[in-house]
Amino acid sequence: MDAAQKVKAIIEPTVESMGYELVRVSFGGDARAKLQIMAERPDGTMSVDDCALLSREVSALLDVEDPIPGEYVLEVSSPGIDRPLTRAKDFERWAGFEVRIELDETHEGRKRYRGLLLGLVGDRVRLRVDGEDLEIPFDHVHKAKLVMTDELLDMARRAARD
16 A cells, blocks of 8 residues: 555545545655645535645644655645546546546557546546547546646636636
């Protein structure tokens, strides 16, 4: 189990009990290690105050459990507009928007795709790439994120007004 998985196992129950959902936990860095925790409310929102509250709680938990040796910087944030897609529900919720997907192994001769996300059918991510519809096994997705487009920015602006 790597550092991010250890941290996730420790903090996820508390994060969920506070009314948030974990989007991603990552750990890395070169000169200075960084533990990044992305979270949001079930409705997809996350305020600065939410981040500060969650940071205090997570920091206290990590001080007690001490899963990562050495020094690191803790960063608690929202996923942002061009968010990573990490959970099956993300691929359903963000259907209709452009995505970049990197696979952990080749699929139809490729490891990287950019296209219109069509959703999730069973355990397969549906994409439209260059006018062709594809299905990629969800468990082969290594990284996925929304691409910053005018449509995505327009949706974010509408959500901010509501």
